[in-house]
Amino acid sequence: MNWTFLILAGVFEMFGVLMINKLHQERSIKAFLLMAGGFVLSFVLLSLAMETLPMGTAYAVWTGIGASGGAILGMVFYGESRSLLRLACIALVLGSAVGLKLVSG
Known part of the structure; x- marks a missing residue:
């Protein structure tokens, strides 16, 4: 369940960022309120995930x-921009998050 909380925390973080742009x-x-709600939910879920996951892994993911x-x-x-280099960098970040999950158990 801790990884589910962590993934949902990331999704609400994305939502909060999207709402920052909407607020502008x-x-x-x-x-x-949507921006604040997204970030609050993100932090609450991150906190729940960190009850059992290592802090460094949870924060990095x-x-x-x-x-x-x-x-x-x-x-x-x-x-x-949707340049190939930009997409490759995003893939590296996501690949690193998966790698941390694999070595953290």
Whole structure:
């Protein structure tokens, strides 16, 4: 269950980042509450995951999911560059997160 919490924490981190951009586009209480809610859920789930996972592994995987996911969402929703080099770097980050899971058990 700890890895499920960690993956969900990463997903809510991605959502929070997406809502930061939305907040910059439309200054509304709804956008602010969605952003804050995403980050709060992300931190709560990260905390639950860290009850049993090593801190370094949990933080690295959470950060990797958030960073890679944010970059991918930028490509999908905001027309950011989809260059092969950029995609390769995202794959490296995700591959590192998988590697940490494999060596952490």
